[in-house]
Amino acid sequence: MKLLSRSEEIVLLCVWKLQEDAYGVTIRKLVSEATGHEWSIGAIYAPLHRLEKKGYVRTKQGEPVAERGGRSKVFYKLSEKGKKSLLEIKKVHETVWVGIPSLEINGNR
Amino acid sequence: MFKDKRKLPTLPSWFLRKVINGDIKYSAIGDFEEGYRQIFEQRGRITAYFWLWKELVRSTPPFFNDTTIWNLAMFNNYLKIALRNLIRQKGFSVINISGLALGISAFLFISIWVNHQMSFDSFHENADNTYRIVQRIKLTQDVSYSTRVPGPLADILKDDYPEVIKAARHAWTGERTLKYEDRIYSENWIIGVDKEFFDIFSFNFLKGNKESALDPKFSIIMTESTAEKYFGDADPINRTILLDNYSFTVTAVVEDLPSNSNLFFDMIVPFDFIGTLGWDLVTWDYSFYTTFVLLDAKVEPSSLEAKIAGVVNKNNPKDNVELFLQPLKDIYLYSNFNNPGTQGIILYVYIFSIVGFIVLMIACINYMNLSTARSEYRAKEIGLRKVVGARKKQLVIQFLFESMLLTFAALLLVPVIIKLALPKFNELVAASFNYSELEITDIVNLKFISFALMITFLTGVISGSYPAFFLSSFNPARIFKKRGKSGESRIISRRSLVILQVSISLVLLIVSTVIFKQLNYLKNKDLGYSSENIVMISLGISNMNNGEIYHNLKEKLEQSPSVEMVTGSFTSPVNLGSPARDVIYKGNRLDLNTPINITSVDFDFIDLMGLEIIEGRNFSRDLESERGNWIVNESFVRLLEIEGSALNETFDIRTSTGSVIGIVKDFHFESLTNTSIEPLIIFLHSTGVNYIFAKIHPQNIPDTIDFIENCWKETAPDKPFNYNFLDEQFNALYSNIETIGRLIRYFTFLAVFIACLGLIGLSSFSAEKRTKEIGVRKVLGSSIFGLVILLCKNFLKIVIAANIIAWPVSYFLMNKWLSGFPYRTGMDWSIFIVSGLAVLGITIVSVTFQALKAALADPVRSLRYE
Numbered sequence: 001m002k003l004l005s006r007s008e009e010i011v012l013l014c015v016w017k018l019q020e021d022a023y024g025v026t027i028r029k030l031v032s033e034a035t036g037h038e039w040s041i042g043a044i045y046a047p048l049h050r051l052e053k054k055g056y057v058r059t060k061q062g063e064p065v066a067e068r069g070g071r072s073k074v075f076y077k078l079s080e081k082g083k084k085s086l087l088e089i090k091k092v093h094e095t096v097w098v099g100i101p102s103l104e105i106n107g108n109r
Numbered sequence: 110m111f112k113d114k115r116k117l118p119t120l121p122s123w124f125l126r127k128v129i130n131g132d133i134k135y136s137a138i139g140d141f142e143e144g145y146r147q148i149f150e151q152r153g154r155i156t157a158y159f160w161l162w163k164e165l166v167r168s169t170p171p172f173f174n175d176t177t178i179w180n181l182a183m184f185n186n187y188l189k190i191a192l193r194n195l196i197r198q199k200g201f202s203v204i205n206i207s208g209l210a211l212g213i214s215a216f217l218f219i220s221i222w223v224n225h226q227m228s229f230d231s232f233h234e235n236a237d238n239t240y241r242i243v244q245r246i247k248l249t250q251d252v253s254y255s256t257r258v259p260g261p262l263a264d265i266l267k268d269d270y271p272e273v274i275k276a277a278r279h280a281w282t283g284e285r286t287l288k289y290e291d292r293i294y295s296e297n298w299i300i301g302v303d304k305e306f307f308d309i310f311s312f313n314f315l316k317g318n319k320e321s322a323l324d325p326k327f328s329i330i331m332t333e334s335t336a337e338k339y340f341g342d343a344d345p346i347n348r349t350i351l352l353d354n355y356s357f358t359v360t361a362v363v364e365d366l367p368s369n370s371n372l373f374f375d376m377i378v379p380f381d382f383i384g385t386l387g388w389d390l391v392t393w394d395y396s397f398y399t400t401f402v403l404l405d406a407k408v409e410p411s412s413l414e415a416k417i418a419g420v421v422n423k424n425n426p427k428d429n430v431e432l433f434l435q436p437l438k439d440i441y442l443y444s445n446f447n448n449p450g451t452q453g454i455i456l457y458v459y460i461f462s463i464v465g466f467i468v469l470m471i472a473c474i475n476y477m478n479l480s481t482a483r484s485e486y487r488a489k490e491i492g493l494r495k496v497v498g499a500r501k502k503q504l505v506i507q508f509l510f511e512s513m514l515l516t517f518a519a520l521l522l523v524p525v526i527i528k529l530a531l532p533k534f535n536e537l538v539a540a541s542f543n544y545s546e547l548e549i550t551d552i553v554n555l556k557f558i559s560f561a562l563m564i565t566f567l568t569g570v571i572s573g574s575y576p577a578f579f580l581s582s583f584n585p586a587r588i589f590k591k592r593g594k595s596g597e598s599r600i601i602s603r604r605s606l607v608i609l610q611v612s613i614s615l616v617l618l619i620v621s622t623v624i625f626k627q628l629n630y631l632k633n634k635d636l637g638y639s640s641e642n643i644v645m646i647s648l649g650i651s652n653m654n655n656g657e658i659y660h661n662l663k664e665k666l667e668q669s670p671s672v673e674m675v676t677g678s679f680t681s682p683v684n685l686g687s688p689a690r691d692v693i694y695k696g697n698r699l700d701l702n703t704p705i706n707i708t709s710v711d712f713d714f715i716d717l718m719g720l721e722i723i724e725g726r727n728f729s730r731d732l733e734s735e736r737g738n739w740i741v742n743e744s745f746v747r748l749l750e751i752e753g754s755a756l757n758e759t760f761d762i763r764t765s766t767g768s769v770i771g772i773v774k775d776f777h778f779e780s781l782t783n784t785s786i787e788p789l790i791i792f793l794h795s796t797g798v799n800y801i802f803a804k805i806h807p808q809n810i811p812d813t814i815d816f817i818e819n820c821w822k823e824t825a826p827d828k829p830f831n832y833n834f835l836d837e838q839f840n841a842l843y844s845n846i847e848t849i850g851r852l853i854r855y856f857t858f859l860a861v862f863i864a865c866l867g868l869i870g871l872s873s874f875s876a877e878k879r880t881k882e883i884g885v886r887k888v889l890g891s892s893i894f895g896l897v898i899l900l901c902k903n904f905l906k907i908v909i910a911a912n913i914i915a916w917p918v919s920y921f922l923m924n925k926w927l928s929g930f931p932y933r934t935g936m937d938w939s940i941f942i943v944s945g946l947a948v949l950g951i952t953i954v955s956v957t958f959q960a961l962k963a964a965l966a967d968p969v970r971s972l973r974y975e
Contacts, residue, residue: 024140041140042168049133059136068143069116074136 004056008047009089010035015057015076016086023062023073024048048076056082115146121161128165128172137172141165183503184510190490191511195518201483202515204870205476208863209519212472213568214526215859217561218534219465226458228369229441234311235403240410240434242266242400244421247429251703256399256444258421258432260390263303263400265420272413275403277306279372280383284649284799286828287376288351289339295649295829296335298375299352301383309403310372316346317361323379329357330377332365352378355385371441393425394690401437410434429701457849464853467613468860469564473572474610475867476512478603480576482874484583491580492588504581512573513566520565537851604903607871608910611948614864615915616922617857618944623923623936624850630934631843637776638682638718642810643835644817645681646801649828656796658825659711663801665820671806671813676713677798683838685778686789694760699748699788706778706787707762709794715740715773717804725756725771728793735793737767743775745788762790780842781932802835861948865955868904872956876900876963883963884971893964900960901953908952912945 004012014030015022028044051057062073078086117125122138129137141164149157195202230236242262244255263276282299307319314322315333322330329350336345336359345359357378366373384390388397404410414434421430435443442455491504499507646662648655663675680686686706692699699705714720715727723743728735746755759768775786805813814832821830840847876883883896891899920936927933 024136025143028140040167040171041137041144041164042171045129045133045137045168046171052132059132067146068139069146071135071139071142073139 004051004085004089005047007043008051008056011044011047012051012056012078012082012086016078016083020075022076027076051082052076055079056085115149117142117145118158118161121165124165128169130172187507187510188514190507191514194487194511195515198483198486200873201479201870204866205479205515206519206522208472208475208866209516209568209572210522210526211859211863212469213516213519213561213565214523214530215468215856216465216564217523217527217557218530219461219856220560220564221557222538223458223462223465225369226442226454230369230371230437232311232367232369233309233437235309236437238404238406239309239437240402240404241437241440242402242417243433243435244396245431245433247431248700248704249702253704255396256435257396258398258400259393259396259425260398261393261424262420263398263402265424266400266402266417270413270416272405272408273402274405275305275308276400277303277309278380278398278400279303279306280380280388280398282378282383282386284647285352286649287339288827289348292339293827293829294338295647295831296375298373299378300374300376301378301380303380305403306377306401309401312366313364315362315364316344317359319361322361323377325358325360326379326381327355327357328360328379330361330363331359332363332375334365335375336362355382393421402434410436427698454845457845460849461852464617464856464860467617468856468863469568470571471610471613471860471863471867473568474606475863475870476515476572477575478606478867479870479874480508480512481579481603482871484576484580485878487580488583488588491583492585495583495585501581505577508577508580509570509573512576513569516565516569516572520561523561523565537855538848604907607867607907608914610864610867611907611911611952612915612918614857614861615911615944615948616919617853617860618947619915619919619940620923621850621853621857622940622944623919623927623934624846624853626934626940627927627930628843628846628850631781631846631930631932632840634777634781634932636781636839637774638720640682640718640835640839642805642807643717644803644805644814645833645835645838646803646817646821647681647831647833648799648801655798658828659796659798659801661824662820665824666803666817669813669816671809671816673804673806674713674717675801675803676717677711677795677801678714679709679794679797679799681800681838682718682778682802682835683780683842686787689762689790691763692760692790693762694749694758699760702748704787705745705748705790707790707792709792709797711795711798712793714791714802717802718776720776721774722771723774724754725769727771735770737765738770738793739767740771740773740791741769742773742786742789744786745790746772748788767792782843782846782930785931861951865951868952869955869959872900872904872959873962875903876959880963880966880971883966884968887964887968888972893961896964897957897960900963901956904952904956905949908945908949911948912941916941916945 010031011027014027014034018026018030024041024044027048028039028041031044032039048057052059056079057076058079060075060077062075064070064072116122117138125138125141126134141161144164145157145161148160233239241256242258244258246253246255260278263278266273267276278301280301282301284295284297285299286293286295302323304323307322317330322328329352331339331345339345339350340348340359345362348359349356350359351357363377380390383398389395390398404413414432418431418433420432422428442458444454494504494507648658659677663677666672666675678685686708688700689705689707690700692705710728712728712730715722722740725740728738728740741755749755749758749760751758755769755772757768757770759766761767773791777786778789779787803817817832818830821828879900883900886896886899920941923936927936
């Protein structure tokens with residue numbers, strides 16, 4: 001199994017979470033909210049592009065909309081491979097986290 | 110469809126399109142737009158604009174990260190490999206870097222010079238719309254040109270032709286003596302100009318008013334350095350200075366002229382002063398004045414030319430003259446009207462640009478040859494890279510990168526070379542072509558540095574492109590099977606490059622030899638008189654008491670045993686005679702056929718110069734008067750077209766009538782680069798002397814000069830002593846050609862040297878490649894001499910082929926160049942053979958060394974290592 005980078009992992013998770021509404025703007029919003037700092041557009045697209053190249057996500061072009069200057073939204077969807085790797089990541093996390101002594105600071109995971 | 114305002118601004122959106130690549134482009138730009146619009150609506154345009162830029166800047170690194178990091182890694186690898194190769198093959202690197210550094214420096218030096226020559230007069234703001242009026246004089250046997258026109262023309266052009274905005278006349282006052290307190294100098298560069306001269310040309314006024322500087326009748330404008338010469342640190346304005354017998358007031362000071370100004374002056378006086386000196390400003394009979402016009406920028410000069418062509422003819426029907434316009438910027442480069450396109454400065458600019466290019470090319474070819482020759486060392490690397498997945502494009506980039514690295518390494522040496530060679534270059538060029546010496550600080554400016562970088566870059570591309578495409582086209586399968594069948598065509602093309610190199614060097618060698626020979630020919634040609642040991646003292650043109658000074662000085666000088674003879678003439682023998690007009694013989698106007706020259710001399714002139722009288726007699730002191738007696742040259746006699754003797758034929762010049770008392774053998778009284786000997790009329794005028802000649806004994810020349818100077822100080826205490834040797838004056842006529850010859854010689858040497866470096870590299874390579882063969886041959890009993898011959902044979906073939914190419918090419922070129930000279934040396938076969946042998950010798954020397962080294966090597970060593 002290939003481990004994803006942290007940013008790839010977060011982006012991938014957010015794409016899954018957003019389901020049908022996952023495109024650049026919403027992904028960026030969600031990622032920024034979740035991590036607590038503003039991600040630049042480029043910072044979103046770099047992992048997104050890598051995920052796409054590695055086959056974890058697929059794109060689907062929507063209808064042209066006015067707010068994008070007549071461009072259409074490009075929606076991202078998880079591929080089977082993407083879903084599988086998310087599951088694996090989850091499994092890894094769960095396995096590793098089992099039996100971890102409680103941390104003083106309130107970990108949010 | 111949508112409100113335009115809310116669209117992405119142009120510049121950031123252009124940036125976005127550049128920055129973002131690949132599949133995400135569409136989607137990411139959409140996100141930018143969406144974000145921009147949203148903020149636009151919520152918080153206004155300005156916030157949105159700032160947000161956009163902030164986002165753009167923040168996003169750029171991640172966008173690049175994706176692609177660039179891999180390229181950088183690749184470049185890192187290329188750099189590592191290239192440096193390894195450079196270090197491993199030290200000889201190769203040294204040859205290439207030094208060759209390229211020399212080539213680039215040579216090219217830069219030449220571009221400094223070419224740039225200087227091409228920039229003449231372009232510093233004037235109106236340079237593009239300024240023209241000089243030139244006359245094309247149609248004679249029956251000849252066409253001649255005059256850059257001077259009659260006095261009234263300027264006003265007529267300005268008044269009658271609305272296209273002409275400004276017009277100004279310009280005349281040279283001739284040599285004058287200036288006196289301020291105890292400072293007395295003779296000044297050669299005083300010009301008289303019309304007021305509008307300063308509207309046409311942009312000279313920088315440091316003091317005084319441009320508009321009114323020439324208003325007072327006796328006002329004078331000085332250049333900064335001239336003012337300093339007379340007044341030192343004091344303010345020159347409103348000071349009075351004596352010009353001959355006129356007192357002038359300094360009204361303005363202009364900045365010294367840049368060295369690329371074709372108009373030259375130290376001082377300017379009002380044009381009316383020219384009239385005060387007695388020159389004709391109002392009639393159409395005399396063409397004395399250079400006239401410049403400033404045209405309306407919208408006017409097509411050719412349309413005006415058509416209108417003004419006949420203006421002089423209309424006012425003076427006697428002459429058949431046509432006017433045309435010469436652009437200001439062309440004056441310096443293209444002013445040899447009698448021989449257009451062959452002998453002007455522009456020819457030398459072309460020659461030099463080509464030479465510079467050639468030297469650089471030879472260095473590039475070195476690189477190409479050496480890197481392709483050594484390709485076998487790289488073959489495995491290339492093969493492996495290909496097998497691992499390198500595309501051809503990537504290999505091309507790799508090899509271009511390598512050549513770039515090498516040329517930029519060479520560039521590091523260039524400043525050192527320029528610094529070292531600049532004094533020599535100045536020395537070579539400074540004497541002619543109006544070139545002023547350059548300091549390193551004059552050269553190094555942003556423009557020059559960027560030019561140098563550009564040239565280096567181009568050199569890298571040119572020298573790297575052939576090896577890059579050649580090496581990257583290797584077939585990996587073949588490389589690993591060790592079957593380099595493609596090698597045959599490689600060697601042929603490499604050989605042809607070497608032939609090209611050697612033949613170019615050979616052409617340069619022949620060219621410089623022929624130029625040198627022609628120069629020697631011009632200098633040593635029998636001019637029809639002897640110019641040796643003649644001291645020429647210039648009195649300054651048309652000073653009132655010139656005659657008096659001359660006679661007093663002559664009397665004093667002739668008492669000395671070291672002075673053989675003293676005489677004088679009206680014009681300088683280097684350019685004897687002024688145009689004669691209205692020469693009428695048997696009702697025909699002879700000067701309508703061909704230009705005729707006239708000058709006046711004192712007794713003994715013909716003897717002192719050693720001119721030969723072939724018929725008739727010299728001027729004689731025994732006679733009461735020689736008025737109306739003329740001595741003419743053979744060329745004039747031919748013009749009369751008479752059978753038998755021309756003696757005692759009478760003809761008129763303007764209002765005076767006279768007859769031929771003597772015929773002098775043709776002699777060269779002008780530069781030999783001009784046309785053949787023109788007709789000349791000499792008359793006697795003992796007091797009309799501007800130049801004094803003293804023939805002196807060849808012993809103890811410095812003492813004699815001192816003696817002459819002392820006599821001069823006694824005779825004319827308030828006049829400067831200006832003297833020259835006549836033969837030096839004559840040689841100075843050819844200073845441009847001499848400079849060219851010298852420069853070409855140096856650059857030829859450089860080209861040959863760089864080519865030699867290449868040959869040494871190639872020969873060491875080919876010897877290295879045949880190490881084993883040589884070993885085997887040696888073991889089998891081959892002699893060292895035989896081996897050297899074996900190794901040199903190919904290079905001999907190359908030299909022979911180069912000769913076959915270079916001979917006709919250089920013959921053609923030099924034949925063309927020589928045909929521009931009315932008096933020229935021949936190109937005999939010896940030049941070609943000697944040059945060919947010289948190149949052969951140089952080749953053998955540079956090649957044999959390596960061959961000998963290989964042949965002397967112990968065969969045991971070369972055969973053992975397997």
